[in-house]
Amino acid sequence: GNSVTQMEGPVTLSEEAFLTINCTYTATGYPSLFWYVQYPGEGLQLLLKATKADDKGSNKGFEATYRKETTSFHLEKGSVQVSDSAVYFCALGYNQGGKLIFGQGTELSVKP
Amino acid sequence: SQTIHQWPATLVQPVGSPLSLECTVEGTSNPNLYWYRQAAGRGLQLLFYSVGIGQISSEVPQNLSASRPQDRQFILSSKKLLLSDSGFYLCAWSVGGGAKNIQYFGAGTRLSVL
Numbered sequence A: 001g002n003s004v005t006q007m008e009g010p011v012t013l014s015e016e017a018f019l020t021i022n023c024t025y026t027a028t029g030y031p032s033l034f035w036y037v038q039y040p041g042e043g044l045q046l047l048l049k050a051t052k053a054d055d056k057g058s059n060k061g062f063e064a065t066y067r068k069e070t071t072s073f074h075l076e077k078g079s080v081q082v083s084d085s086a087v088y089f090c091a092l093g094y095n096q097g098g099k100l101i102f103g104q105g106t107e108l109s110v111k112p
Numbered sequence B: 001s002q003t004i005h006q007w008p009a010t011l012v013q014p015v016g017s018p019l020s021l022e023c024t025v026e027g028t029s030n031p032n033l034y035w036y037r038q039a040a041g042r043g044l045q046l047l048f049y050s051v052g053i054g055q056i057s058s059e060v061p062q063n064l065s066a067s068r069p070q071d072r073q074f075i076l077s078s079k080k081l082l083l084s085d086s087g088f089y090l091c092a093w094s095v096g097g098g099a100k101n102i103q104y105f106g107a108g109t110r111l112s113v114l
Helices: none
Strands: A003-006 A011-014 A019-021 A023-026 A032-038 A044-050 A056-059 A062-065 A075-077 A086-093 A100-102 A106-111 B003-007 B010-013 B019-026 B032-038 B044-052 B055-058 B065-070 B073-078 B087-094 B109-113
Touching: A003 A086, A003 A100, A011 A019, A019 A106, A023 A032, A023 A086, A032 A062, A044 A062, A100 B044, B003 B087, B010 B019, B019 B032, B019 B087, B019 B109, B032 B073, B044 B065, B044 B073, B055 B065, B073 B087
Parallel strands: A011 A106, B010 B109
Antiparallel strands: A003 A023, A019 A075, A032 A044, A032 A086, A044 A056, A056 A062, A062 A075, A086 A100, A086 A106, B003 B019, B019 B073, B032 B044, B032 B087, B044 B055, B065 B073, B087 B109
């Protein structure tokens, strides 16, 4: 079946550090891949997406590349800010009612 | 533009009491609608989804039910709450049934069952 696995958190970084959050998936067919972000006490917001192999999604300095050969969609940012502190979810979309399968989430804390 | 509303934002209920959480979407027609639960420190679990009025699919057996009385209204209910029903409940919508569709989330309802 389809599944998503994320690296466990919490991840604590200093401001301006490099960020990587690992995400791997198992899927049949041709899924789309997403990163969502959840700020404290709020719902989820789409951060970026990629709909086919080798696509790169990017937004607000974050990037992730859809790697079919390694079944991965790792999230990266070159220089994190305190305002990036949030929980990040990797998700897989497949052709059934627009449903998503989410990873367990990775909490990021950025210290000044 | 499209918006999604969930209420209430916070709810404290005693064990055994009923529950009704409401979600409405504005600015779009015939959306797919979803209810998720997020337990403390854990990921999102899809509870129900709906592709049209009166059409509800349940993803996991549980103490909850969902209804869609109108095109853009989605209600999560329970007749008798359990302690294990505590969590953060999120409603979401999307358009279309394909893998590329983005889901848009409400602000959530934090439910504490005591």
